[in-house]
Amino acid sequence: MEAHMKPTPIKAKFLTPGVIVLILLAVNGLMFLAGRFFFGIGSVTHLSDQYPWGLWIAVDVAAGVALAAGGFTTAALGHVMHLEEYHAVIRPALLTAMLGYTFVAIGVCVDIGRWYFVWHPLVMWNGSSALFEVGICVMIYMTVLYIEFLPLVTERFIGKVNLPGILKNLNRPVERLLRALDRGLSKTMFVFIIAGVVLSTLHQSSLGTLMVIAGAKMHPLWFTPILPLLFLLSAIAVGLPMVIFESTLAARSFKLKPETEILGKLGGMVAPILGVYLAFKLGDMVIRETFVYLTEFSTASVMWTIEVLVGIVIPLRMFLSPSVLKSPALTFTAAALVVFGVALNRINNFIVAYTPPYAVHAYFPSIGEISVTVGLIALLTLMYRAYVMIFPVISLPQDRPALHAKYAIRTEKS
Amino acid sequence: MKQPSRRAFLKTAALAGGTVAGLSATAKAGPKNVLSPDRNGVLVDTTVCIGCRSCEYACRTAHGLPTPPLETYGDKTVFKEMRRPNTGALTVVNQYPNPTKSDLPYYVKVQCMHCDHPACVSACIVGAFSKQENGAIIWDTDKCIGCRYCMAACPFQIPSFEYEKALNPEIRKCDFCYTRTQENKLPACVDACPVEALTFGPREEVVRIAKQRMATYGNRYVNHVYGELEAGGTGWMYLAGRDFADLKFPKLGASPAPGVSEAIQHGIFAYFVPPVALYAILGAIMWMTKTREEGA
Numbered sequence: 001m002e003a004h005m006k007p008t009p010i011k012a013k014f015l016t017p018g019v020i021v022l023i024l025l026a027v028n029g030l031m032f033l034a035g036r037f038f039f040g041i042g043s044v045t046h047l048s049d050q051y052p053w054g055l056w057i058a059v060d061v062a063a064g065v066a067l068a069a070g071g072f073t074t075a076a077l078g079h080v081m082h083l084e085e086y087h088a089v090i091r092p093a094l095l096t097a098m099l100g101y102t103f104v105a106i107g108v109c110v111d112i113g114r115w116y117f118v119w120h121p122l123v124m125w126n127g128s129s130a131l132f133e134v135g136i137c138v139m140i141y142m143t144v145l146y147i148e149f150l151p152l153v154t155e156r157f158i159g160k161v162n163l164p165g166i167l168k169n170l171n172r173p174v175e176r177l178l179r180a181l182d183r184g185l186s187k188t189m190f191v192f193i194i195a196g197v198v199l200s201t202l203h204q205s206s207l208g209t210l211m212v213i214a215g216a217k218m219h220p221l222w223f224t225p226i227l228p229l230l231f232l233l234s235a236i237a238v239g240l241p242m243v244i245f246e247s248t249l250a251a252r253s254f255k256l257k258p259e260t261e262i263l264g265k266l267g268g269m270v271a272p273i274l275g276v277y278l279a280f281k282l283g284d285m286v287i288r289e290t291f292v293y294l295t296e297f298s299t300a301s302v303m304w305t306i307e308v309l310v311g312i313v314i315p316l317r318m319f320l321s322p323s324v325l326k327s328p329a330l331t332f333t334a335a336a337l338v339v340f341g342v343a344l345n346r347i348n349n350f351i352v353a354y355t356p357p358y359a360v361h362a363y364f365p366s367i368g369e370i371s372v373t374v375g376l377i378a379l380l381t382l383m384y385r386a387y388v389m390i391f392p393v394i395s396l397p398q399d400r401p402a403l404h405a406k407y408a409i410r411t412e413k414s
Numbered sequence: 415m416k417q418p419s420r421r422a423f424l425k426t427a428a429l430a431g432g433t434v435a436g437l438s439a440t441a442k443a444g445p446k447n448v449l450s451p452d453r454n455g456v457l458v459d460t461t462v463c464i465g466c467r468s469c470e471y472a473c474r475t476a477h478g479l480p481t482p483p484l485e486t487y488g489d490k491t492v493f494k495e496m497r498r499p500n501t502g503a504l505t506v507v508n509q510y511p512n513p514t515k516s517d518l519p520y521y522v523k524v525q526c527m528h529c530d531h532p533a534c535v536s537a538c539i540v541g542a543f544s545k546q547e548n549g550a551i552i553w554d555t556d557k558c559i560g561c562r563y564c565m566a567a568c569p570f571q572i573p574s575f576e577y578e579k580a581l582n583p584e585i586r587k588c589d590f591c592y593t594r595t596q597e598n599k600l601p602a603c604v605d606a607c608p609v610e611a612l613t614f615g616p617r618e619e620v621v622r623i624a625k626q627r628m629a630t631y632g633n634r635y636v637n638h639v640y641g642e643l644e645a646g647g648t649g650w651m652y653l654a655g656r657d658f659a660d661l662k663f664p665k666l667g668a669s670p671a672p673g674v675s676e677a678i679q680h681g682i683f684a685y686f687v688p689p690v691a692l693y694a695i696l697g698a699i700m701w702m703t704k705t706r707e708e709g710a
Contacts, residue, residue, distance in 0.1 A: 042577025049500060049574045052565035080696050082703035113560020113575065113583040120559050126541035127444050127683070128676045131563045135539055194696045198689055202682065213537050213567045213675040216645075216666055225674050228682075356571050357664040358498055 005088050007392035009156070010254050014389065018253070022378040029375010032368040033110065041113060044368030050356045053111075055365035058350035059373050060107025062207055063343040064100055065138070066235045070246075071097020071145060072200035073239030077269075079193045088262050088395040091152065092250065093243045095384060095393050098145040103380045105142060108135075110372065130209035137203035144196045151189070152391045154182040205232040211349055220290045221304045222353040226280065233277040238342040240266045240273075241315070241335035246384075248332040250394060253385070259395070264325040267334070271319040274338065278312050303344070303352045311341015445541030449530055453549030453649065454595070455617030456604060457624050458523055461634055461655045462611040465493065465507055465521035472606030473505045473525075476591060496662065499524055500574045504588045505603055510661050520654065522661050523603070523612075526551065526572045526588035527641060528649030531670030537567035542585075549617065549649045550590035558585055569645050569664060569671050590649070617649060624653055646670030 036044045047054050070093035078086040109115040121135040161175045208231025215223055224230070244263050251258040285291055294301050318324045318334035325331055351363065365373075388394050467487040474481035479502055493509035505525035512519050528551050535543040535551060542557035543564060553573075560583055565573045576583035591601035599605070604612040613623055624639045640658045641651035644666045654661055682688055 036580075038580055040576075040578045040580040040583065045577075047577060049498065049565065050571065052562035052575065076696070080700045080703075082700070108561075111561070113562070113579075114558065115560075117559040120540045120557060124540035124542075124557050125444065126536075126538055128536045128672065128679055129539050129541075129563075130675055130679055131537065131539040131561065133679065133683070190697075190700060194693055194700065197696055198693045201692065202689060206679075206682070209675055209678050210563075211566075212678065213533050213672055214569075215674065216569045216664065216671065217566075217571075225678070228678055354566070357569075358496070358571050358662070360496075 005259075005395040006398045007091050007152075007394065008396045008398075009390055009392055010256075010388050010394055010396075012254050012389060014385065016253075019382065019385065022382050025378035026375045026382065029372045029378065032371040033375070035368065036110060036372070037115075041111075044366065044372070046363060046366040046369065048363075050359050050361075051351075051354065051363035053350055053354070054363060055347075055351070055369045055373055056107055056111040058347045059343070060376060061104055061111070062346040062350055064104040064107060065204065065207055066231075066238055066342050066346055067242050067339060068097040068100030068104070069200065069204060069235040069239040070242040071100075071239075072197050073236055074243060075148075075193050076197050079190070080197060085262065085265055088259060089243050089247060089266065091393045091395070092247055092388075093239075094145065094148055095387055095391075096242065096246055098142075098149050099380050099383055099387070101138065101142040101145055103376055104138065107376060110376075130206050130213070133206045134203045134210065137199045137206070141196060141199040141203065144192050144199065147185070147192050148189070148196065150181060151185055152393065154178045154185070156391050158182065200235075201232060204235040205229065207231050208349075211353070214354070217354055217356055219293070219300045219353040219355055220288070221285075221293050221300050222349050224284050224288060226284055227349070230277070230281060230284070233273070233280055234342050234345055237270070237273045237277045238338055240270050241338035244331060244335035245339050247394075248328065248335075250384075250388065254388075254394075256394070256396070258328045260326075260328050263328065263331055267319055267325045267331045270335070270338065271316055274312060274316045274319065278308075278316060281308065281312070300352055303348050307341055307344045307348055311337060311344055315341070445535055445538065446544040446546065447532070447535050448545060448547055450547040450549070451618075452547060453530075453617050454590070454614065455528075455549060455620040455649045455651060456601070457613040457620045457651050457653065459611050459613070459627070459653045460520050460522050460661065461653065462609055463507070463521040463523065464609055464611075465490070465509055465519070466608060467492075467507050468606045468608060469505055469523060469603035469612070470503060470507060472602040473588075474503065476594065476602035477504060477589075479503070499526075499572060499587065501576050501584070501586045504586060508662070510656075513656065520656065520661065522652070522654075525603075525650065526590070527570050527645075528588075528590055529645055529671070530648065531646040531672060533567040533569060533645075533671035534564035534573060536672030536676055537563045539563060546592065548590075548592075548595055550592045550595065552589045552592050553585055553587065555582075555584060560585070567671065569666055571664075620651060624651060627653060643668040646673070 032044050041047060045054060045056075074086055074090045074093040077083045078090045105118075109118055112118065121132055122139070126132045158175065158178050161171050161178070163171055163174070205228035208227035208229070211218055211223070212225065212227055244266055247263060248258055250256075294304065315334040315337040318330065318337075323330075324334060468484075471481055471484050471487050473479075490509075496508050497503075497506040499506055505523060507521050507523050510520045510522060528545075528549055532543065532545055532551050535541075535545055538558075539561055540557045540559060542554045542559075543551055544554070545551050560575070562573075562575055562585075564585060565571075565575060573585050573587045575585055591599070591603075594601060600614055604614040613620060615623070621639065621642055624642070628635050628637065628639070635653050635655060636657055638658060639651050639653065640663055641648035646669060652658070652663070659665060
């Protein structure tokens with residue numbers, strides 16, 4: 001049945017009531033964003049000298065990077081290990097990663113005070129800085145993701161280049177360019193695919209190293225020298241659930257039949273990885289004896305319990321159950337819980353665990369910060385919708401068997 | 415569709431691996447971070463300070479920051495709240511009660527500690543912070559991107575950011591009067607102090623003076639030089655008449671703040687071996703599973 005599935009641009013109306021809500025949220029966010037760029041970060045955020053990092057770094061950047069991990073996990077399974085059954089989800093995961101990282105980059109530019117110097121790390125190096133490594137890896141990886149996406153562009157437009165009006169003369173050169181690109185890419189794509197996986201393991205873990213230097217300010221429930229390992233494991237663990245989460249939502253939105261079988265198979269992979277993550281997290285807790293902090297009732301202990309119980313233990317139990325894997329609704333719920341758990345882990349690490357020595361007031365994100373974050377997520381969702389309607393991303397059942405497609409590409413002939 | 419041949423696979427993979435490995439030769443760039451034996455330090459004797467805040471005035475004047483006239487600094491009501499250095503004041507003095515003599519409260523001057531192993535220098539994404547030979551940690555406006563990682567990293571919560579500015583916001587903190595000390599002048603605050611609560615000199619000498627004072631006037635001080643060992647040692651050090659925790663000094667161990675994170679970073683990037691090895695392993699897996707697929 002695998003052979004009958006073929007990535008196809010989805011035909012649907014772009015505007016629906018849900019889309020209009022997303023547009024409104026995006027516009028609201030953009031208005032606050034304008035405030036930030038015209039009147040400074042202080043005018044829209046609750047950030048201060050005590051809390052230099054807030055919602056934007058925790059969610060837009062840290063959680064954004066983690067939730068885009070589906071891109072490299074599915075690439076590793078499908079392209080590196082050649083497990084054919086994952087091919088149907090590689091493209092949606094790739095698109096999520098590409099758009100996800102694009103919005104991480106936008107999020108970084110929103111948060112840093114001098115966004116016009118965002119390129120500085122490319123020429124001003126500091127090898128001892130974890131943030132430098134994250135920055136460089138994210139920049140290169142984003143480029144790799146765009147290169148990995150190019151085959152979808154060539155596949156969509158080869159033989160169909162039809163520019164309007166005066167640009168018509170360019171049709172043939174563009175066509176030739178696309179074909180040359182396609183040929184070159186199919187020969188070299190594996191270099192980028194492996195690079196993408198290596199770059200991802202590097203910066204996903206280094207994102208965890210970020211707060212190690214602030215150890216004295218971190219709550220012991222989260223602070224551990226193995227933070228980079230925990231960040232990497234949780235990123236790998238959230239990769240497939242994110243694919244399940246987003247494929248199910250897309251299928252629902254476009255009224256497609258959910259790919260129950262594939263998603264169930266993906267779900268079966270989640271439990272072992274999630275189990276390893278949980279084992280390291282709890283093992284570290286036992287070794288460092290930080291469980292004593294769970295006996296006191298505080299924001300930290302409550303948030304830790306929610307993160308581990310709702311975000312790891314419950315979905316782990318669900319993914320271990322065969323009946324859950326057979327039910328799209330339950331698989332989706334379990335996947336959503338993992339996504340929630342990892343996002344909450346990033347929020348906990350960057351906001352809840354951060355306890356500055358001279359804090360006169362607690363940090364809670366402002367309306368402006370929340371609006372911008374929500375607006376950017378809405379914008380990302382809208383772009384996802386537009387992309388799957390333009391490019392062959394989502395696999396649909398075909399009437400006739402499709403030809404075998406590799407990293408891409410248009411089928412043989414020509 | 416045509417698959418790349420195995421020979422081409424190896425060729426391209428080797429080329430990519432070589433490029434990455436080649437980068438390691440140039441990857442030694444980093445900010446200046448020297449620990450010169452001649453670095454300076456300051457001893458702050460909180461039992462001598464009278465809370466006149468002349469240092470605050472001198473600091474603002476030396477750094478071109480707006481300041482109210484000197485006469486207003488006698489106003490003691492500012493001590494009602496604990497203040498922190500910020501973009502408009504690179505040093506501030508706070509008042510703490512003296513449990514034995516209530517009419518002689520303790521005053522604690524706060525500013526950048528100029529660590530021997532600074533977290534900000536290690537953390538800064540572009541190396542905008544640097545530790546100079548004379549001990550000063552200074553910030554370079556031409557590099558800074560305003561990410562505020564230095565603020566998250568600093569164990570003393572010192573760097574301050576101009577949140578209200580839309581263009582070219584600055585990170586501000588005490589620069590140990592780098593331009594003044596280059597001209598062989600004392601730091602402005604040390605120069606201004608009327609009671610010699612601040613002692614400027616080579617760090618080793620300052621530590622020696624601190625210990626000498628503790629030995630001579632034993633009952634005046636708690637037996638601790640704050641900053642001698644904290645966070646791997648700091649340029650500014652303190653003597654106090656009561657426990658440092660009561661004076662709101664953060665309790666820090668003797669290990670430098672950047673120690674663990676730098677060990678992790680340098681471990682991951684030891685001559686780029688781990689990433690290149692991972693690349694090779696993944697390439698091998700890809701090649702082998704592909705063979706299997708073709709054979710099938």
